Amino acid sequence: MILIFKIFNLYYCFIHYLKATPMSDSYKHFKLVQKNSNFLEFEHNYNRLRVVVIPKESHKQIIHAQMVYHIGSYDELVSYTGSTHLLEHLLFKNFEKSIDGDTQNIFQKLSKYGATINASTSTHRTNFYSTIPANVFDVWAACEAKRMQYAPFDVDNKDKKEKHVVVDELRIGQGNPFQKLTAAVVGAAFDRSGYSHLTAGSIADVEQTSQERLKDFHDKYYGPNNCSLVVVGPISVSKVLERVHNHFGKIKMRHFERIQRDELEQNGPRSVTVFSKMPYSMFQLAFRNMEGKHKDSVVLDLIAELMQYDNVGIMWMLKQMNAVPSFGVINNRTTHRYLFQIVGALPSPNPKVEQAVVSQIWNYLTALKQQDTPEEILKLVKQSLLNKYQSKVDGVEGLGALATEAVSLGDVNDIWRREEAVNNVTAADIRRVANYVFQAKRSTMGSLMPEPPGMVDRPDPKAVGYNKSLFDTVYNQTRMTRELKDSFELPTRTNLSSNRYRCKFGILQHLVIPNISKTYLLLTTRAASANDALAKVTSRVLREGMPQSIVKDSEMSLFGSHNGYRLTDNLHSYMTETNMTFAMGSQKQKLTISLAIDAKHELDEAMHMLLKSMTNLPALNAQQVAVKAAMEAGQWQGIKQDSFAASQQKLTEVLFAEGDINHAESPEKMIDRLKHVTMQDMNEFKNDLFENGRPFAVTVLSNEKISVEAIGKAVSQLWNKFSGKDRLMEHPFDDHNSPALLVKSQMHKISLKGKSDGHGVLGIRVGLDKNAPAWTHVSLAINVFGSGMYSRLNKKLRIADGRTYGAYARLRGGQFASDSFVHVFASFSNASIENDTDAMRELWDEFVNHGITQSEFTEAKMHMKNSLNVKMDNLNNLVGLSHNTLMNNKNLNLKTILSRISATTFEDVNNAIADHLKSKAVVTVIAGDV
Template sequence: MKLFQTMSDNYKYFKLVQENPNFLEFEHNYNRLRVVVIPKESHKQIIHAQMVYHIGSYDELVSYTGSTHLLEHLLFKNFEKSIDGDTQNIFQKLSKYGATINASTSTNRTNFYSTIPANVFDVWAACEAKRMQYAPFDVDNKDKKEKHVVVDELRIGQGNPFQKLTSAVVGAAFDRSGYSHLTAGSIADVEQTSQERLKDFHDKYYGPNNCSLVVVGPISVSKVLRSVHNHFGEIKMRHFQRIQRDELEQRGPRSVTVFSKMPFSMFQLAFRNMEGKHKDSVVLDLIAQLMQYDNVGIMWMLKQMNAVPSFGVINNRVPHRYLFQIVGALPSPNPKVEQAVISQIWNYLTALKQQPVPDNILQLVKQSLLNKYKAKVSGVEGLGALATEAVCLGDINDIWRREDAVKAITAADIKRVANYIFQPTRSTVGSLMPEPQGIVDRPDPKQVGYNKSLFETEYNQRRMTRELLESFQLTNRVNLSSNRYRCKFGILQHLTIPNINKTYLMLTTKAASSNNALAKVTSRVLREGMPQSRVKDDKMSLFGSSGDHLMDNLHTYMTQKNMNFAMSSVKQKVSLSITLDAEHDLSDAVHMVLKAMTNLPALSEQQVAVKAAMEAGQWQGIKHDSFTASQQKLTEVLFAQDDLNHATSPENMIKQLKHVTMKDMNNFKNDLFENGRPFAVTVLSNNSMSVDDIGKAVAQLWDKFSGKKRLMEHPFDDHSSPALAIKSQVHKLSMKGKADGHGVLGVRVALDKNDPTWTLLSLATNVFGSGMYSRLNKKLRIADGRTYGAYARLRGGQYASDSYVHVFASFSNKTIEDDTNAMRELWDEFVNYGITKEEFTEAKMHMKNSLNVKMDNLDNLVGLSHNTLMNNKNLNLKTIIKRISEATFEGVNDAITEHLKNKPIVTVIAGDV
């Protein structure tokens, strides 16, 4: 039966724009608000709802860059002047329901999104309707505090090498297009933007006729349309005129070089691409995938040679023609290195224009891209994110239509598109290099007394005919079942959700080796195998003479089955994870992993070094990240070196990686698990998979690695934290060249996750530093404008180890010490006086409901379920929820007094100090 048929008195206010098995799209007859409903099952009855306004940085004019992003921030503020007697914003309205609330601004859209229980959709709709009608800030108040927050975010971006280089590349690539600057804009423009102008901007562009309301999840169309009309139906259309900003033709190659105070080198080769709705835009998506694909892509080959430690190939699908970007980090600032790398890429692109992609390779890469698309539609949040960009392009159906477009792509299409896109005359090359010594700065116009250097000058100033008969209704609530079994290989936890399309397996036991670096390199070799493309100085051969080896390895199998495989080893606990489409056989997947382990490629010393260098490249970047460096230092002070919570420093990990050998990898592979240690296994599947099926799959690993000495013990090892004498202390980490840093506080807590008091302390920590209206953010961000975000987390507590409270915030390096002291004052007030009854009530409700919202994401569900199994075979999600429900106000404050008050505090300041 058609969903949308003849007359009904309930929904005469809408007309149906598109009807499709995947979605319904409506338009309000009065104000032209678009409404998109995408049915999606959710075992927790969670929906993703968003407002997508068709306005972004592309529409900003000179000297007003960053205005759209700044307005996005201001639209979260409280209504300082009561409009309808209610001044609360969306955070205060929805937080108690466990909602995830955020917003983002891009080139052509701004969206405000929430992940919420389906039964509070009407509350969400009321909040968004109010935000559409009124700019929730007082123009007369001239409040500049939120500007400080946005400027702080801009400073953080300036420390990002990719963002710094891309800003220069788009500036060089475009002349009059709105794509000539990044969405964040410039600090100077943001600082000078008046709130009067922002209010005028809101009044023009934030109207119903420039907006699409999108709902994804288990909710009836009738409920959505009823709420939408009730809250948005009387909002008038806005009148505005967009400026035509088509780009001028590029008639020659362009280049730009940027110097940075950070020790990074990077290149970017960019080409103007096609608008997102053009069919060839999807061909460019496939070319980007091909260039990065393991064993055959040029970027993967260059990484194998350690010429490009990390890379990305990005085809930006947006409403107008933007950029196809090839980006890579460089191991050296030597210009000859960059020239050699870019030369190899040009050789590859030339070959791509001339040589057809073999069909078996083409099908494999197409499947890889389809897997990537498919992974994003697995939950309501992922599908909602895809809907954001599809709506921005102008057609929600792009989510599904592009899959058909990928399947239809031929080798001839790739050659055709490569020939007209990868033209040197339409290229822009960007280089980011460390700033050379000897540069003399020009006098700063902001310097005191600068005007005395200027000539004196005198200035003269002047001043619905079709209705719904029946609403689409999804099936009744889908319940999660959970059972635990004692098996010959250990303990199995089987989670079942009917009709899900993925199977998840996580396995943990004790490793034979405690060398995490060795596990990382071995896992990479197992996944990737050996390269098939060949790079020569004068010529690029896209593919080896035979594709047989490529088609018979674990990575190819993973692509064909849409499978992910990972292996890690931390403090001698080894974990394997497998995820694949439910239609495929889990036993077969485990067999392929075992086959890859058995037939581990025999690499030369140089090839092992390259694999290790690829891993080390990721850790090199961490060395310059103030957040990671500060947290590592914190755990170093709070815990002994062999403690589970002690984080390995990047320097130590890089050192370990340099000493990995092929002999080590073979030993690791041959004796992966320690004898005498059974497995803890968690599997999430649909109801078509039986416990026997899972047992047969896991038994393959057991039989392979059990050994004669294996005994039936439980897999739950205690990792009790060694006692450590800790005093209050301050550490400063000097990280030159960045405009921002991190202030951090840490307190060790003698509790593990099995203790019910851990839940009470976690709730208290949430009051202090979780969410926009936490104690930290209300003062440091909203009231003072010191930071883009300040947070507190209760971390650790795994496997009977101690925990620690981690308090952190990003601050400007100019004020970081004062700002960290202000954060410390808030901590002292928190531990001395506890939380209020009102804070407790809201935080308890949020904690319980947010757990449900998070568990709707199946990756989160599997991860947390396996984590609880590893902590205690008797601990599960129901127990955690029960503990939250039983938490009392007095109990939380008692936990603060006992475990946090008068305890030693470690302070870490990481930045240009």
């Protein structure tokens, strides 16, 4: 069980402090419901609003706050599916009628503070969440209290624009093969309960849902007695309770009844097949599982982990044979009994392939029922699952996301209690649970495959003149207690320090945050080969093969049926024991290695194990190399059908010369190059890996106990192994000045058949790299135009016109002294995509010709600076952002970037628009069924 020791000590001190401290007024309005060293839960005496406070350190003093309403798609009746999700969208609207003289919504109130704001709907809850600076909690609470009291949309206005947005989101989901198959599987698996449809619902139901019904739904279910307010981060309990009472204390309880919808018993196997116009094949084998509060639901979590675990999991084995190129095993822990899902992509639509794969899975499940899982394997799989749990509690956002689901289940303590439950699971438990869950009578088999040729569509009821084919019919119609402390002692504010060093291997950037529990490392340098296809295949071979490499001596196999599979002696076992993650990737001759490990383990030992696994990497034959290349090519095949990826690739192809770092390779060219990767090429690249003499750029984030010398020793192992010659240069990367290219305004269309939606895209080349101060000015301008819900783009295309689910603009590129480009994109219905893209172009022309307003500048500048601070509170983001600045310029860092933002003026931004965007050629790309 993971304990937050610092918080425990503070809480212990707090109890003793309580005895000598009078109770604050803020507590008298609440009663304490639950408390332990991890959290405190209260209930308001007047309206029964639940308040959960989870103390968590944050080096940027960021908190995660959310409202969890205990209402979701499970509560929707037939013909009203998707209405909860639709209401979630509408509750972000401005107040059409002023209630207190203020019509602004939460985006407009909090955006300038850099807040991350969003919402989600699930089967049993709808939550509205924000990641914000702790000092604006009062502003957030005021916004949420207002949203609880009043539906912020005008029923009389019959505003249908947001419906178009939600329908657009549903259309996008229809192109997702997993979502399409899952919708069919749940429809077949459940008869009566609200689990028989997905949260998004059906397009037809969303389109017919009235505003009046939605307002009535809000009035009933969005009250304090059906809500939990959750705060995670460095904030005092007394402050939270005081603000909550001030804003929510007078809101009355709501009265509602829930309909009993218990599911009927399943008494036989079920199956469903879905044809798709897309070239995807997929299977899903699902079983009704246990409710989330049942202890056996944690056993099923462990079985899901076991089925995917390297060397022993059936899904891992099938992937190695390329029988299942990608997979997932999901145990859904919900309020009632839902599904345990085994999902996999198939390399062929041939039914015999699916039959063979599913047969192997059934054999594996039978073995789980009949044989005990070896204790050493069980220990490793438990640790692997616990590592995943732990990784989610590292930051306030991750812990907040866990709190969402725990509160939805009915007990926030589930976050910590399930870890204890995992440790208590035995091999006998796995056999027992497998025996009653994995029964054919409780199974539903789903298959998705390409539509066979020769299918003839039925006449479309929406077609012009269809009514003439119907018989004429005439219808006759009519119309808190004393034991609470006065205030919670805040954790000491932790500050980030950063230093850069010249080392024999290159440049080291060491970031230090006291007391953090993990060490993060990012290392980037130039790859040994300019052949990007070869580098991608080799990176795949290494990152998938190294975990199986022998680094110890013992041996173990699962059920005695897989002789030769070593478990306790390979790198993967070491990674599980030390909670280590490792990844390797290559792009444009840039090779990056990332590593994260629990701080109590030595970075030097971790690097030694990585090198040992590289040395002991099992040799591949030519056929196995071809399989790896085919798997890599399969991902590029998927890009060909992705309207967003295809349109962006075309954009860079037109804006930049072929050798430019910003020029994205076409899928066709990359697939062709992958076909020509040979075993000899791969072995030569693997043995060299890095370009000789090329220095490393290394960023390490650690606590104060890890010295620069220890880091240098660890990284030097890699340098000595591959590049141990003298450095031939100071920086890992050469400048990539973008070759001049005459770009004219032009239009390109990419035809992608079988999808109901596509992407309209605009591209503008900008002659600035990230090191130029003016890059910041242009970036701020682009944020005004296309960043966030209330950007110029979304105000018109989404909110006013309802044309799109989302329209955005980003300033991309600019790495290593290369030029940049503005990327404007939006998802549109194929029926109107050309007109919608024209409307987006008109907004761009207006923007570059007239610039931005003073008020837009003021808010965008605040948002740009504060959002960077919010992002940096996440440690993975902090490492990535810091490493990116190091690679671009050894003298540039995040502090400099923040200073540039602070120094930016209104005139700077409008001058940058005039100098770098106005009168520039615009490349338009439309990708869809056109």
